[in-house]
Amino acid sequence: MASVIKAVGSQTALAKILKCTPQNVxxxxxxxxxxxxxxxxxxxxxxxxxxxxxxxxYPEAALTLDGSLPAGEVSGQPYKPSVNLSSAGGV
Incomplete structure (x- = not known):
């Protein structure tokens, strides 16, 4: 809350923003x-x-593998599917 008060200026200013009493803030x-x-x-x-x-x-979003690496790369290696899609039966 200290960073909120610093950003808005005072507890009284926050109370006005929230339309509540300074005691509530x-x-x-x-x-x-x-x-x-x-x-x-x-x-x-x-x-x-x-x-x-x-x-x-509002928990912070966890960093996922998808969000941390460029698409198609894992551990700096180009992505190679383990199944050859052309031989997977008409996919």
Missing amino acids: QRMCATGRVPPKHVLRIESASGVSRGLIRPDL
Whole structure:
């Protein structure tokens, strides 16, 4: 929450953005718990990722093999299918 407050300027400014009381924002800062209804508005106003605000609701996407290597390559080697598609029965 500290990075959110820094981005928007103050707890009072965040309270105005969320249309709630400054006490409510202070409670979020003290506990580190942000109600789900506020997460997307906070992300929009502060630029802080929803995954950082509520990782239990918005877990960061895990890096997958498909996302980490260029298409068709595994371990830097060109991709070679184990089945010859031309002999696979008319595929």
